[in-house]
Amino acid sequence: MFDKLKKKFSDIFSENDNKNSKIEQDAESIEERTIKRDELDQQIEETLLESDVSFDSTRMIIESLRKNMGKIKRKVDYKFIEQELKNTIKEVIAKNNDGAVNILNVDKKPFVMLFLGINGTGKTTTIAKLAYFLKEHGKKVVISASDTFRAGAIDQISILGKEINVEVIKHDFKSDPASVAYDAIDHARARSIDYVLIDSAGRMQTNKNLLDEMKKIKRVAKPDITVLVLDALIGQDVIEQANTFSKEINFDGIILTKLDTDAKGGSIISISTEIKKPILFVGIGQNMDDIMPFDPNWYLNKIFSSK
Ligand SMILES: Nc1nc2c(ncn2[C@@H]2O[C@H](COP(=O)(O)OP(=O)(O)OP(=O)(O)O)[C@@H](O)[C@H]2O)c(=O)[nH]1
Ligand SMILES: [Mg+2]
Known part of the structure; x- marks a missing residue:
């Protein structure tokens, strides 16, 4: 790394x-x-x-x-x-x-998190990892399988849910993603669940239908936090990607994935100076425990050899 x-x-x-x-x-x-x-x-x-x-x-x-x-x-x-x-x-x-929300210490229940990003950045894997992280910290979590667009997406998140023993609320393929989210939130309220993590279909910034759908999920689910998932491997392009997204929808923070495969290492600096949204978590591998809250000191100790 x-x-x-x-x-x-x-x-x-x-x-x-x-x-x-x-x-x-x-x-x-x-x-x-x-x-x-x-x-x-x-x-x-x-x-x-x-x-x-x-x-x-x-x-x-x-x-x-x-x-x-x-x-x-x-x-x-x-x-x-x-x-x-x-x-x-x-x-x-x-x-x-500074001032980034501490996900483990929120005062709303259920705390609803919506995850967005273009195809393949790592949204679904990140949601499973984060659910696992929250569970490990004694929290109750439910996942909303709101990627009803890509064939195989509902199965993917269901399998991950089983692996980490977290319930996944799902409807049929091609059904309305916003209503899945709505059901998941309802489910969480009824069972005193702490967090609802909403998956969503990957979409390019240019796909109008999917962008409209994304806005609808946000309108219906009223997430407490909207997270943009970015893939560190694309390097500086993360900035353009984030800026184009933010023209369509407001997001509150970023999760940067695949840092384990990122040799160059500078995208964290670019994000911090140019996107000006906090980096909440970083993905550092493909296993369920390969996620951690982002800590600037951890990063600095990785890029400088002297202490
Ligand atoms: N090495 C590494 N791979 C990761 C990380 N996070 C995700 N991946 C991999 O990236 C690939 C895509 O992950 P998904 O979670 O399916 O991505 P997605 O954004 O949900 O993709 P779509 O639903 O198609 O938009 C998978 O092979 C993951 O295992 C990470 O932190 N490190
Ligand atoms: Mg996905």
Whole structure:
């Protein structure tokens, strides 16, 4: 996970640090230090851009790094700059996630969650994983099989439901997804169930019928939270995907899936600076326990080798 980004950061900072310690630092002029700093900024910039961090996010990080570091008076301390870069990225991500709802600590029952996204991003798997996560935390969950559009979708979620021992409310193939959601919420109310997780059919931002259907599910189910599921593998395209979705429907947070297969690692930074919706959970594999609440510190420790 994020191996490329981690390796590049490690190369930049430890290599330069090694070179640095070999030369007589006090003999360095201000000009020499300035050149070193500029080179370093350029290396960081290139690394970020190559790692799926968008152009604007990259600029923003470089600028705040420069601002935080102030004038170059002393020798260029690579370990120190690495720490500053880490802090700068942390600031960006933590600010975006500030105030994100803690799913385990909500004061409404049932708490209704609707999951949206384009085809194959991992909605159905994520719902099963999240149901499992909630169950493990002592919560009662029901799933609404509201993808009635794709053949096999109802079976897929039913099988997953059995695997994790969570009830799945379903109607027939091609039936109205909003009414399945309505039934699931009704079921939850009657049985004092804590969470209703509503699956939905994958849809492209261009498919008008499916977009109208999505709006209807939202109108009928009145979810407490609407979550956009994004696939980390598409890299920077997550931004465009999220922006096009948000023109059609308002969503409150993001779940980023397939991070385990993401070597580049920068999409978390791009999302934080450009979509400005909190990342609630991340998917890190295909097993039912491969989901975790997103923690900026976890991410930083994965992309920087130094503690
Ligand atoms: N490696 C990995 N694979 C994942 C992760 N999350 C989902 N997948 C895989 O992605 C594929 C698609 O997952 P689904 O849950 O069916 O995706 P979906 O968004 O429901 O797809 P549609 O219903 O067709 O729109 C499956 O093979 C999942 O196992 C993850 O975090 N890591
Ligand atoms: Mg699905």
